[in-house]
Amino acid sequence: xxxxxxxxxxxxxxxxxxxxxxxxxxxxxxxxxxxxxxxxxxxxxxxxxxxxxxxxxxxxxxxxxxxxxxxxxxxxxxxxxxxxxxxxxxxxxxxxxxxxxxxxxxxxxxxxxxxxxxxxxxxxxxxxxxxxxxxxxxxxxxxxxxxxxxxxxxxxxxxxxxxxxxxxxxxxxxxxxxxxxxxxxxxxxxxxxxxxxxxxxxxxxxxxxxxxxxxxxxxxxxxxxxxxxxxxxxxxxxxxxxxxxxxxxxx
Amino acid sequence: xxxxxxxxxxxxxxxxxxxxxxxxxxxxxxxxxxxxxxxxxxxxxxxxxxxxxxxxxxxxxxxxxxxxxxxxxxxxxxxxxxxxxxxxxxxxxxxxxxxxxxxxxxxxxxxxxxxxxxxxxxxxxxxxxxxxxxxxxxxxxxxxxxxxxxxxxxxxxxxxxxxxxxxxxxxxxxxxxxxxxxxxxxxxxxxxxxxxxxxxxxxxxxxxxxxxxxxxxxxxxxxxxxxxxxxxxxxxxxxxxxxxxxxxxxxxxxxxxxxxxxxxxxxxxxxxxxxxxxxxxxxxxxxxxxxxxxxxxxxxxxxxxxxxxxxxxxxxxxxxxxxxxxxxxxxxxxxxxxxxxxxxxxxxxxxxxxxxxxxxxxxxxxxxxxxxxxxxxxxxxxxxxxxxxxxxxxxxxxxxxxxxxxxxxxxxxxxxxxxxxxxxxxxxxxxxxxxxxxxxxxxxxxxxxxxxxxxxxxxxxxxxx
Numbered sequence: 001x002x003x004x005x006x007x008x009x010x011x012x013x014x015x016x017x018x019x020x021x022x023x024x025x026x027x028x029x030x031x032x033x034x035x036x037x038x039x040x041x042x043x044x045x046x047x048x049x050x051x052x053x054x055x056x057x058x059x060x061x062x063x064x065x066x067x068x069x070x071x072x073x074x075x076x077x078x079x080x081x082x083x084x085x086x087x088x089x090x091x092x093x094x095x096x097x098x099x100x101x102x103x104x105x106x107x108x109x110x111x112x113x114x115x116x117x118x119x120x121x122x123x124x125x126x127x128x129x130x131x132x133x134x135x136x137x138x139x140x141x142x143x144x145x146x147x148x149x150x151x152x153x154x155x156x157x158x159x160x161x162x163x164x165x166x167x168x169x170x171x172x173x174x175x176x177x178x179x180x181x182x183x184x185x186x187x188x189x190x191x192x193x194x195x196x197x198x199x200x201x202x203x204x205x206x207x208x209x210x211x212x213x214x215x216x217x218x219x220x221x222x223x224x225x226x227x228x229x230x231x232x233x234x235x236x237x238x239x240x241x242x243x244x245x246x247x248x249x250x251x
Numbered sequence: 252x253x254x255x256x257x258x259x260x261x262x263x264x265x266x267x268x269x270x271x272x273x274x275x276x277x278x279x280x281x282x283x284x285x286x287x288x289x290x291x292x293x294x295x296x297x298x299x300x301x302x303x304x305x306x307x308x309x310x311x312x313x314x315x316x317x318x319x320x321x322x323x324x325x326x327x328x329x330x331x332x333x334x335x336x337x338x339x340x341x342x343x344x345x346x347x348x349x350x351x352x353x354x355x356x357x358x359x360x361x362x363x364x365x366x367x368x369x370x371x372x373x374x375x376x377x378x379x380x381x382x383x384x385x386x387x388x389x390x391x392x393x394x395x396x397x398x399x400x401x402x403x404x405x406x407x408x409x410x411x412x413x414x415x416x417x418x419x420x421x422x423x424x425x426x427x428x429x430x431x432x433x434x435x436x437x438x439x440x441x442x443x444x445x446x447x448x449x450x451x452x453x454x455x456x457x458x459x460x461x462x463x464x465x466x467x468x469x470x471x472x473x474x475x476x477x478x479x480x481x482x483x484x485x486x487x488x489x490x491x492x493x494x495x496x497x498x499x500x501x502x503x504x505x506x507x508x509x510x511x512x513x514x515x516x517x518x519x520x521x522x523x524x525x526x527x528x529x530x531x532x533x534x535x536x537x538x539x540x541x542x543x544x545x546x547x548x549x550x551x552x553x554x555x556x557x558x559x560x561x562x563x564x565x566x567x568x569x570x571x572x573x574x575x576x577x578x579x580x581x582x583x584x585x586x587x588x589x590x591x592x593x594x595x596x597x598x599x600x601x602x603x604x605x606x607x608x609x610x611x612x613x614x615x616x617x618x619x620x621x622x623x624x625x626x627x628x629x630x631x632x633x634x635x636x637x638x639x640x641x642x643x644x645x646x647x648x649x650x651x652x653x654x655x656x657x658x659x660x661x662x663x664x665x666x667x668x669x670x671x672x673x674x675x676x677x678x679x680x681x682x683x684x685x686x687x688x689x690x691x692x693x694x695x696x697x698x699x700x701x702x703x704x705x706x707x708x709x710x711x712x713x714x715x716x
Contacts, residue, residue, distance in 0.1 A: 035646070035647075035648070035665070035667070036646050036667035036668060036673070037667055039668070039669075059668075062646035062647075062667060062668055064647070102647050102648075103394055103395065103397070103647060103649055104394075105648075105649060105650065107648075131521050132521060132524060132526075133524055134524070134650075134652070134659060134661055134678060135650065135661050135663060135676065135678035137663050137674075137676035137678070139648075139665055139673070139674045139676075140674070141667070141673070152648070152663060152676075154650050154661065154663065154678070158521075158535070158537060161542055161543070163650070165648075165650065184522070184524070185522045185523055185524075185686075186522065186523050186524025186525075186683060186686065187524075188686060189682065189683070189685075189686050190682075190683070193682075197358075210351075211350065211351060212350070212351040212354040212715060212716075213351060213354065214351070221356065221359060222358065222359050228356075228359060228360070228362075228363055244360070244363045244364070245363055249363075249671065250639075250640040250641070250669075250670050
């Protein structure tokens with residue numbers, strides 16, 4: 001797949017361009033990543049009569065477009081070094097599903113089988129040296145998205161002052177991702193939080209228990225199909241507005 | 252009670268009556284204190300004698316292991332943090348922290364509000380560093396939007412953040428002092444913090460939870476007379492900060508409680524992801540204001556203090572020095588503040604209302620209300636749409652971080668193209684740094700756990716979010 005748009009552009013420019021829907025289907029057929037939901041209508045209002053005339057308008061779900069070489073800046077250098085280090089350590093090239101450069105940040109979409117080996121490589125290789133795992137967060141892209149649960153790792157190289165992002169997408173029925181605690185002990189609580197909030201199971205974690213919610217809690221609160229909850233807000237004079245998750249949304 | 256006495260009283264403890272023939276003589280020779288038993292018409296009857304205290308104490312010497320729950324305590328110390336300590340005597344063999352008591356679902360709530368409303372939520376996460384949360388969130392949102400706040404707004408942000416850093420460090424010293432029994436340190440710290448809060452109230456309208464920094468700039472310009480107020484504040488601080496050195500820095504008790512306590516070297520910091528003062532005390536000059544400047548920090552002249560002692564005392568000294576450096580930056584901000592807009596020009600992002608002070612306090616300015624209600628229907632529609640619906644943010648994700656008083660405060664924002672965030676993740680430094688508590692306190696004394704936790708300076712609002 002080629003998108004000549006990205007060629008020769010600095011990172012952050014145009015690489016976030018959305019793909020046409022035909023191209024998106026092709027992208028998904030190749031196992032590409034979907035990061036958003038499809039939209040219908042114009043103003044995001046649902047459950048009321050269409051008076052705008054734009055109700056038939058549909059927008060495909062956002063898919064991060066794969067970046068084309070050259071990525072720009074130090075992104076190429078890091079990617080080259082990473083590929084070389086992977087070759088050295090016998091990690092197949094397919095471990096990296098897709099590379100996206102967007103808004104000056106580089107994202108490696110990684111297949112979960114190779115996540116741990118990749119992290120070890122990124123931390124230990126002298127040309128990469130991502131010593132610090134800044135953040136591990138879960139993201140739920142909603143029920144209608146395939147591989148809706150993502151685990152996002154932000155790695156920082158203090159030696160070279162660079163940041164990269166690794167992202168692993170899994171299905172909700174098979175939400176298993178290898179734990180990176182043995183490489184980055186700081187991921188301990190962050191993985192527990194992602195388990196607690198999203199139900200991502202980090203295999204090999206020393207003690208994957210709930211951390212923010214009580215131990216006997218049911219469900220994973222930050223999933224999109226878990227309700228926010230809340231009560232109506234009353235105002236003087238009897239006016240009442242519904243709880244936040246039942247108010248009209250334009251999103 | 253001696254053994255002999257116990258032996259003499261034995262008949263008195265005998266339960267039940269009946270034949271006086273004893274089986275106890277035989278057992279007594281093996282263990283004089285074992286309970287004896289004999290059969291009676293009413294079943295088996297045991298004769299229980301007193302325990303052997305000497306042997307009991309002898310056992311305890313080797314297995315004096317108890318598990319203690321510390322906290323959750325009053326929020327004026329370190330909030331609702333519960334520490335589970337396994338003690339052998341006074342030595343901590345294992346320490347674990349239990350968190351979640353202040354979980355308020357800020358991240359989830361943000362997904363049900365507009366991007367601008369999100370500021371109101373994130374400012375309540377780390378309540379001692381509200382302006383850092385706002386700034387980091389807004390920087391991330393602006394990165395998603397592809398906009399930059401105007402220069403005056405950037406300088407105001409730096410000004411507010413550095414004032415906030417002072418107040419946060421002062422609380423760290425104050426609560427730390429209180430937990431160690433240095434109550435004058437507490438009153439002094441809270442007194443100076445009050446000065447900062449008064450100033451912040453004057454500048455932003457609120458003492459805490461300001462919601463002043465907004466995507467695209469800041470909510471409004473600084474009030475008239477801010478220059479004098481800030482100058483006065485700097486004078487007060489310059490006169491009072493030496494008191495901390497007089498009161499605490501050289502004080503023998505303070506030093507004995509803190510020096511060589513809560514040691515965490517650099518490799519430990521990196522593995523545990525610890526950033527901020529703890530990392531800089533371990534010897535690495537890692538301050539995001541220097542290594543990844545944002546809001547124009549590269550233009551300011553300030554030092555990043557470091558130390559190699561990696562103990563609680565070094566962290567105390569470093570916080571005091573950082574207050575001095577922050578005041579230096581605040582003074583530079585005053586010179587850099589030039590007239591100009593404080594919000595981006597784009598009317599599709601900038602908050603439409605113009606605020607002014609009326610008889611009943613701050614509110615929409617009369618001219619503005621007159622315009623949207625009486626003259627321009629389009630302005631009214633625009634106002635209504637932007638306030639209720641919010642602005643749409645192009646899909647994608649960003650990670651943006653600032654150096655908060657406690658370390659790297661990062662925001663991972665994901666947008667699906669709508670007017671509400673898809674995901675707001677707060678990488679809160681308190682949350683990450685608190686993981687280092689066992690490494691700092693295991694093997695030390697119980698009293699040192701207090702000093703170690705105080706030197707981490709966890710804010711539970713940020714830890715639990």
